[in-house]
Amino acid sequence: MGDVFPKVKVAAVHAAAPFLDRDAGVDKTCRLIGEAAQEGARLVVFPETFIPGYPVWIWTHTPATGSPYFLRLFANSVTVPSEATDRIGAAARAAGAFVVVGISERDGGTLYNTLLYFDDSGRIVGKHRKLVPTCVERTVWGQGDGSGLKLVETPFGKLGGLICWEHSMDLARYALASQGEQIHVAAWPAGSAVTHDPSSGVFDDLTEAAARHHAAANQCFVINVQSCLDAETVRDLGFEGRPEMVREGGGWSAIIAPTGQILAGPNRDKEAILYAELDLAMIAQFKYVSDSIGHYARPDVLQLVVNFEPQEIMVARGSPNSDYPVEDPE
Amino acid sequence: MGDVFPKVKVAAVHAAAPFLDRDAGVDKTCRLIGEAAQEGARLVVFPETFIPGYPVWIWTHTPATGSPYFLRLFANSVTVPSEATDRIGAAARAAGAFVVVGISERDGGTLYNTLLYFDDSGRIVGKHRKLVPTCVERTVWGQGDGSGLKLVETPFGKLGGLICWEHSMDLARYALASQGEQIHVAAWPAGSAVTHDPSSGVFDDLTEAAARHHAAANQCFVINVQSCLDAETVRDLGFEGRPEMVREGGGWSAIIAPTGQILAGPNRDKEAILYAELDLAMIAQFKYVSDSIGHYARPDVLQLVVNFEPQEIMVARGSPNSDYPVEDPE
Amino acid sequence: MGDVFPKVKVAAVHAAAPFLDRDAGVDKTCRLIGEAAQEGARLVVFPETFIPGYPVWIWTHTPATGSPYFLRLFANSVTVPSEATDRIGAAARAAGAFVVVGISERDGGTLYNTLLYFDDSGRIVGKHRKLVPTCVERTVWGQGDGSGLKLVETPFGKLGGLICWEHSMDLARYALASQGEQIHVAAWPAGSAVTHDPSSGVFDDLTEAAARHHAAANQCFVINVQSCLDAETVRDLGFEGRPEMVREGGGWSAIIAPTGQILAGPNRDKEAILYAELDLAMIAQFKYVSDSIGHYARPDVLQLVVNFEPQEIMVARGSPNSDYPVEDPE
Amino acid sequence: MGDVFPKVKVAAVHAAAPFLDRDAGVDKTCRLIGEAAQEGARLVVFPETFIPGYPVWIWTHTPATGSPYFLRLFANSVTVPSEATDRIGAAARAAGAFVVVGISERDGGTLYNTLLYFDDSGRIVGKHRKLVPTCVERTVWGQGDGSGLKLVETPFGKLGGLICWEHSMDLARYALASQGEQIHVAAWPAGSAVTHDPSSGVFDDLTEAAARHHAAANQCFVINVQSCLDAETVRDLGFEGRPEMVREGGGWSAIIAPTGQILAGPNRDKEAILYAELDLAMIAQFKYVSDSIGHYARPDVLQLVVNFEPQEIMVARGSPNSDYPVEDPE
Amino acid sequence: MGDVFPKVKVAAVHAAAPFLDRDAGVDKTCRLIGEAAQEGARLVVFPETFIPGYPVWIWTHTPATGSPYFLRLFANSVTVPSEATDRIGAAARAAGAFVVVGISERDGGTLYNTLLYFDDSGRIVGKHRKLVPTCVERTVWGQGDGSGLKLVETPFGKLGGLICWEHSMDLARYALASQGEQIHVAAWPAGSAVTHDPSSGVFDDLTEAAARHHAAANQCFVINVQSCLDAETVRDLGFEGRPEMVREGGGWSAIIAPTGQILAGPNRDKEAILYAELDLAMIAQFKYVSDSIGHYARPDVLQLVVNFEPQEIMVARGSPNSDYPVEDPE
Amino acid sequence: MGDVFPKVKVAAVHAAAPFLDRDAGVDKTCRLIGEAAQEGARLVVFPETFIPGYPVWIWTHTPATGSPYFLRLFANSVTVPSEATDRIGAAARAAGAFVVVGISERDGGTLYNTLLYFDDSGRIVGKHRKLVPTCVERTVWGQGDGSGLKLVETPFGKLGGLICWEHSMDLARYALASQGEQIHVAAWPAGSAVTHDPSSGVFDDLTEAAARHHAAANQCFVINVQSCLDAETVRDLGFEGRPEMVREGGGWSAIIAPTGQILAGPNRDKEAILYAELDLAMIAQFKYVSDSIGHYARPDVLQLVVNFEPQEIMVARGSPNSDYPVEDPE
Secondary structure: OOOOOOEEEEEEEEOEOOOOOHHHHHHHHHHHHHHHHHOOOOEEEOOOOOEOOOOOHHHHOOHHHHHHHHHHHHHHOEOOOOHHHHHHHHHHHHHOOEEEEEEEEEEOOEEEEEEEEEOOOOOEEEEEEOOOOOHHHHHOEOOOOHHHHOOEEEOOEEEEEEEHHHHHOHHHHHHHHOOOOOEEEEEEOOHHHOOOOOOHHHHHHHHHHHHHHHHHHHOOEEEEEEOEEOHHHHHHHOOOOOOOOOOOEOOEEEEEOOOOOEEEEEEEOOOEEEEEEEEOHHHHHHHOOOOOOOOOOOOOOEEEEEEOOOOOOOOOOOOOOOOOOOOOOO | OOOOOOEEEEEEEEOEOOOOOHHHHHHHHHHHHHHHHHOOOOEEEOOOOOEOOOOHHHHOOOHHHHHHHHHHHHHHOEOOOOHHHHHHHHHHHHHOOEEEEEEEEEEOOEEEEEEEEEOOOOOEEEEEEOOOOOHHHHHOEOOOOHHHHOOEEEOOEEEEEEEHHHHHOHHHHHHHHOOOOOEEEEEEOOHHHOOOOHHHHHHHHHHHHHHHHHHHHHOOEEEEEEOEEOHHHHHHOOOOOOOOOOOOEOOEEEEEOOOOOEEEEEEEOOOEEEEEEEEOHHHHHHHOOOOOOOOOOOOOOEEEEEOOOOOOOEEEEOOOOOOOOOOOOO | OOOOOOEEEEEEEEOEOOOOOHHHHHHHHHHHHHHHHHOOOOEEEOOOOOEOOOOOHHHHOOHHHHHHHHHHHHHHOEOOOOHHHHHHHHHHHHHOOEEEEEEEEEEOOEEEEEEEEEOOOOOEEEEEEOOOOOHHHHHOEOOOOHHHHOOEEEOOEEEEEEEHHHHHOHHHHHHHHOOOOOEEEEEEOOHHHOOOOHHHHHHHHHHHHHHHHHHHHHOOEEEEEEOEEOHHHHHHOOOOOOOOOOOOEOOEEEEEOOOOOEEEEEEEOOOEEEEEEEEOHHHHHHHOOOOOOOOOOOOOOEEEEEEOOOOOOEEEEOOOOOOOOOOOOO | OOOOOOEEEEEEEEOEOOOOOHHHHHHHHHHHHHHHHHOOOOEEEOOOOOEOOOOOHHHHOOHHHHHHHHHHHHHHOEOOOOHHHHHHHHHHHHHOOEEEEEEEEEEOOEEEEEEEEEOOOOOEEEEEEOOOOOHHHHHOEOOOOHHHHOOEEEOOEEEEEEEHHHHHOHHHHHHHHOOOOOEEEEEEOOHHHOOOOHHHHHHHHHHHHHHHHHHHHHOOEEEEEEOEEOHHHHHHOOOOOOOOOOOOEOOEEEEEOOOOOEEEEEEEOOOEEEEEEEEOHHHHHHHOOOOOOOOOOOOOOEEEEEEOOOOOOEEEEOOOOOOOOOOOOO | OOOOOOEEEEEEEEOEOOOOOHHHHHHHHHHHHHHHHHOOOOEEEOOOOOEOOOOOHHHHOOHHHHHHHHHHHHHHOEOOOOHHHHHHHHHHHHHOOEEEEEEEEEEOOEEEEEEEEEOOOOOEEEEEEOOOOOHHHHHOEOOOOHHHHOOEEEOOEEEEEEEHHHHHOHHHHHHHHOOOOOEEEEEEOOHHHOOOOOOHHHHHHHHHHHHHHHHHHHOOEEEEEEOEEOHHHHHHHOOOOOOOOOOOEOOEEEEEOOOOOEEEEEEEOOOEEEEEEEEOHHHHHHHOOOOOOOOOOOOOOEEEEEEOOOOOOOOOOOOOOOOOOOOOOO | OOOOOOEEEEEEEEOEOOOOOHHHHHHHHHHHHHHHHHOOOOEEEOOOOOEOOOOHHHHOOOHHHHHHHHHHHHHHOEOOOOHHHHHHHHHHHHHOOEEEEEEEEEEOOEEEEEEEEEOOOOOEEEEEEOOOOOHHHHHOEOOOOHHHHOOEEEOOEEEEEEEHHHHHOHHHHHHHHOOOOOEEEEEEOOHHHOOOOHHHHHHHHHHHHHHHHHHHHHOOEEEEEEOEEOHHHHHHOOOOOOOOOOOOEOOEEEEEOOOOOEEEEEEEOOOEEEEEEEEOHHHHHHHOOOOOOOOOOOOOOEEEEEOOOOOOOEEEEOOOOOOOOOOOOO
């Protein structure tokens, strides 16, 4: 059955982002891609907004006291494409691996919480912007649209991904499943390190529930990857010695089978690269019990409508390009 | 906030069903309703097909060797309404409690895996038939339709429910959530006791993931209730002394808060009634972070279409009821 | 399971009708009801237009040469209710049996090919007029409407029936099935005796196929009953000694289980009363494999619309009954 | 009348499938197409799921003990289109014949019990998925929708088909008839060979009743074709020397005229190709007596509603296809 | 068949009315009833407004010059009941015959063109007022309502009738037919005698066409009866010697069979009583070909709605009877 | 009044049909259209089922002995549209005339007794199928529905038509009248030539009564057209020299004014084309006396309900047309 069901080794990079430093973030990303490729990984996955790090201060500061951080975030966010994405692409090509990495993307005057997909030739093959930033995240990031809900075709299966609390959006998860998602990237920040927030205590549990549920409910592998915070970030935020506000470490990462079983991890609180070989025959085995978009669906009762269209604030009738000058002024 | 957000004490009955014995099942149901009411429960929830028990043999026998059990199931299934439902209604009224109980329902020549809802005056106020029986369950139960996806209004909130692996149907769960579900009944069989089936080992984990995920993703309480198997059932199935086929015990029950935290339980493998007081203010607290059908939804991108219409194989114009006799020969 | 599934002894009367003689036909009907009741039958079924016999001449004569027979048929057809039906009702009551008998019914100036149902107290409880008379039958009988497609409730199950080639109307058969038919009466003439017609050679085969198919496809018992022709009828038709035109005998009768198996008969070419005890538990057993109106139906794809309304050529507002005389001249 | 009513020679292939071996199944299919074409057949019909064979074990094993067979079935099922269907198409084109073949189809994670139609140029011209898998078949196959109820136009008439116990669905059969079906393919497995199942004893009788009834009731030819089991399959299933479980042989195949008469066969228990020349004038002859969708219909009383729409679990606005890569890093 | 189909001798009285002389008209009516009864007639039919004669002047005078005639008509019209109707009733009783007679009826300040029915005991059993007076008739008669479209039951069949050009109202004729009309009275004036009117030349032809058509189209007997004018009437109108205005004689009377064949008459221009014996078996014979309200009707396509309610200009809520004096003043 | 009331010359073709020979029938039809157009006719009307002739044998043979004729009728009936109708359309266009022609229409397996309307550009603009075939005609023709009761608009007035004994259906005639019918086509066979049938003697009289009555009752022109039988047809039927069975000749044709007066004809027993110029002002003149759908109607008492909907035995949701082929194997 090797012909029918491919196998692929994948890597989940549980790591701390160089805080608000795009170039250092790209450096670290490229280095870790290379390291994982050394171990044979054909798909390397990084956490939410790994470049240039998650904006922890939004949960611990007021808008006024947090604004200097915002300006640093704005300056260090990643334009697509740009030299930064070119460098990651080159690393992917060198490694012969697909790469999924979370970035804070800048498009004009708005930032987005974005997952960026590179194929093993280094080309950008997918981009998903978080549909609904969570709570106070709405102060730094805009909303994505349905164009980011499309799957990426790879030689080892159909690849999709969502960011953090998007996993609570049952319709968003099913939008991926409905296209035949086989490997799912679940990218999160180090939620359990932001101890000031009351939900930090249950963050790992909810992560695990969402990740295992998605795997089993939709018969796909889930590469769940969170970041951790390093001492430098805690210091930069002004919380050194105040673990009741923000602590070092954090994060819950694991690679999960379509049966909901954990293949690698869980890893918590420290940097690590988790590896697992995904045997897509496992999907077939579990489809015997349930195929959420086939024999276990009820399209006569329940149907999802997905708008994959990019949302444009202006629609041009006729060409929006200036036709002046119409002749050469020379 | 007591005026705005009601509180209610609820009970989850983790118990063994009198196997293929409708009358004994009704007896036990009525007795346990009374017991829970003694403890102050205003809502008492029973497992999947508690009357007359889950058809374990479908996983351990062939259709031919299982057929004698099927006829017993057919004969002991519950017609709605009937004397059996009248008795449960009377018990609910006597207890002053809402009751949700899983039954194998018989309608004509087809059985359904049904959740039946009684209000505290004993009336049947809701009925949900499992939309997609799982794997070999399809040999004993037909499919429900969307008419069973409606919520039940109670004085203490909007009540919904699903059965077993329906919790993997993201669209079905969201169909309930989209109506404002506040208390969710998750009814399952004692999956972990059917050891012959390879998925029995992960059954409890998937139960927990689904239940906690639904609570947090859709900001509702979840009353998760499974049954266990008693020695008599194991013996009746012919597996006494063969725990590698079917074992006594089984089941994972818990009452879960909208944050995903476990309020009562988990209880495993033995009979117990779990109690918790649900403070609906907890829903409001978590809505601050996420409201899956409000500020955390994206109707411009993702929309669910639900067909609540009953599906009829025959539409009658004019009355199909006989208008005879029209004369009297005397 | 005796409580759930009743048993009933039924009788299929394969007999020759007194040709175009209503009174003799009623006499014979009443006598045979008594005889079957002696054997314990609670349901006694007679062939198509047993009173006053099937109009064989329409297949062997032209309209002009057949018209004298038509006038005899017209004069001997049965008005409902009338003294003839009162007598049959009295026989049913005396026998304590339900009776289904085919008649040529007269309503105003039109005759109908009708099945008439009596309960065991002698009341008329159902009437079905053949929806589409077959080929040249259309010269003697009008068309029934959907009001005759309703089932008759009995203590031993839901009873329906169709006439002869109506069994080829898949929608008509399913209209009965969709209401939960449990015992089906299939009434036919002695088709195989009308040898002048080319289809007479395959008549018995098609009867058997239709009857067994309906039983199995819709999980009901079928009481298939045909008449035979006696020498007097052959002589009256002018075909004595011409068996290549019309022969004595004919008919194929049988009582068939929901599995399609033959419980009694087949009887051919001679008078006989077939008996069988119907155990309605057999229906439940076959519903395990198929329930044509439940788990084996697809209402989302296939739906039948039945117009049960009587079709009236005139709708009266106010009473059409004369309100005269209003005064008395004396 | 040769101009009005075409004639066509057809072949019904009663054969054993190479068990769970798609490639061998395609080989055998192509070889038999060629053989039938040598005899002049312009339409060649194969049994239900001839590629890669019927999943006999579902009737004789439990879900757990049958699961290894399921994975082999999954791996050997046929994707449409694929190299396997290309090869059958090429054989059809080489033979100058239309081909109807039963396959286990794989679409994503769900298998379907499918009839596939090729025209004589080798193109796929129709696909029907069984609407309701029977009893335990529901553990391996999903449900088709109404899009498979469309007829296939051929130079020799309108062609339709159903699978096995779908013939008990009166509405499904009439859905084909209502479109003017002239040649009907009835594809079944070797039901009488699965002796462990209690219905195996009556399987041939019900097949015959359904096939002959459909032919006569709807005035079409029926090519009824079943498979048989070879010794290798019985051995692979583990029932060598246990004929009370599964036996070699089985199957009832015949070619039937619109009058219900058998033109070729019946063939039982052994491999054979049945041939008959179908003279479509026979349809006209029987239409004189009955036209189930014309003069013998009662649309004012009975009407069928058919939903031919494909049922989709997700409706995409805009293209779900990725629009990446949009740039090239080189 | 004498029991089933009654026979009856009927009389059609083609006679001149005593012009505008109610008492003489009653005398002549009673005398002719007796004469017909002598011949064995059980039903005696008179022309339109035989009492007190047809208002010929409306066609030959202006409203102003005709007004003296109108006052005489008003004074000689018949109130129902009254001494005049009592006398006719007594004659009917004496004769043992049913009587149908045309009258100009006075009800308050309005006259009506009325057919009055007496049974053989002398009671009034039916009354029909012409629904639409023709052209200038509207200056003397008001409109009837649907209460006059009811049939009269007699021992020899169902009796209905219309007046003159009402026979052009297809719906009015069918309203009678739809109730099972067996004997139809067609009452007309002496149209062909009013030569001043251009349609007088075709009057007899249209009478015949309407009468024969109704008989055959609705399978009933038609007693078509017209009056003639005597010299006195012509003189009274002032047209003595001016036959181009109004002539003596006129009228076309006949008794017609359900086949359209003429049984008695036609009689023209002179007084005569036509007799025929009606054999109701003739209806049955023609019903073989056509039954306009049975096998030859299409209620699914064509349906007549008849409002039989009397039309009242005032509806009283509570009793309209004065409750004064409430006690007796004596 | 020439501006308001058009005049039109019309032709009634009383002719013998080439018996059971569609091509010859089309030839003759086209030739006679041309001939009538030469005479200036703008509307040319042919008898009932002129192509391919009326099935006389149904009145003189049994179903069995008549069946060889039926197959010839089936094969020679006209599909709409087809090459046959294209040719008639071309003749109409060449002639610049509207054409109404009776055909035996074939639709699938059922034949219909149809009137087909062509406009002067050759397009089919109307089709009426006889609602109730008469007596034994029911063995060869199915029933039309209300969709054929719609009028055809022409430059010279509103055109309707009925077939043979449909003229006895008062409601059908009024359904045309109620739409404002101005020119009525009454198409019949040569009834008086089928002497074996007892009603042949009165056939011409009833034709005349119906035609003249409809003209006067509903104030329209009637083009009454019957066919005759030629020697070849009599011989083909096997009745050469047996005029007591079927004779040559037959038919009664005439063109009738709204007053009931005969404008052309009557023609009997021989081929002829009758011509008349219809002056629609005659309608207005007679409306003075009576307007059956205006001042002479009583909608408060009498109302006709017409169902113009086509009656479909199957209602499709989604397209029933195959969407295959979807791929090309090359």
